[in-house]
Amino acid sequence: DTGVSQDPRHKITKRGQNVTFRCDPISEHNRLYWYRQTLGQGPEFLTYFQNEAQLEKSRLLSDRFSAERPKGSFSTLEIQRTEQGDSAMYLCASSHPRTQSSGNTIYFGEGSWLTVV
């Protein structure tokens, strides 16, 4: 399967701990996105990369959140000093340069569930 891959799928952590999620985009997709989704809401944009460059960050991305894509391939999203309000599904998505000029279609992974207790 060559879809967007996310790991881990589920994470339960204690408040105050750090967590890291990994995303492997679809091959040849140069853009990689992170979204967050809570119950009853649609996905909310957090940040995106074009190759290794982080081009946009939402104001939702507090100082405790950091995302990297060091080699322009996989990406990590780290949350430091987790809070209960961080509990959500973290979604990664990617898009191919071919689609970006005519309307950018993004393809999501399965998501990583975070529960902060």
Add this chain to the structure above:
Amino acid sequence: DQQVKQNSPSLSVQEGRISILNCDYTNSMFDYFLWYKKYPAEGPTFLISISSIKDKNEDGRFTVFLNKSAKHLSLHIVPSQPGDSAVYFCAASAGNNDMRFGAGTRLTVKP
């Protein structure tokens, strides 16, 4: 700032009938619109899209209609099948900027 709105949190239809899911947006700069389908505990799956230069796009049982003057789009599913039961998200983007999503509509197709 809710730029994309799906005002119906849920919709129930009979198998074989038409399902119509609605979406409204406020940002006139949006030029690309998409529908995603989401099953529980999975990520959203791309379904169909439409550019602002068109008013209709069809793919099998799925048709998306865009009314730019009303800032409204809809997704028609004909005929509806029980496997279509899922949460449907409307999304929109302006240029190549980040995509905004509605809150979703839960569709239930009854056998």
